[in-house]
Amino acid sequence: xxxxxxxxxxxxxxxxxxxxxxxxxxxxxxxxxxxxxxxxxxxxxxxxxxxxxx
Numbered sequence: 001x002x003x004x005x006x007x008x009x010x011x012x013x014x015x016x017x018x019x020x021x022x023x024x025x026x027x028x029x030x031x032x033x034x035x036x037x038x039x040x041x042x043x044x045x046x047x048x049x050x051x052x053x054x
Contacts, residue, residue: 005032005034011037
């Protein structure tokens with residue numbers, strides 16, 4: 001499963017928590033592409049977007 005944290009076109013985010021739960025149940029890997037907005041995830045106000053990421 002591939003998820004995105006910040007697309008280059010409109011900076012949209014997938015729900016990583018929900019995708020992570022589905023991936024665990026199905027026994028598949030979850031790849032998170034955060035090349036565009038991933039650096040924002042270190043900011044305290046955006047940490048909620050990290051939920052479900054190990």
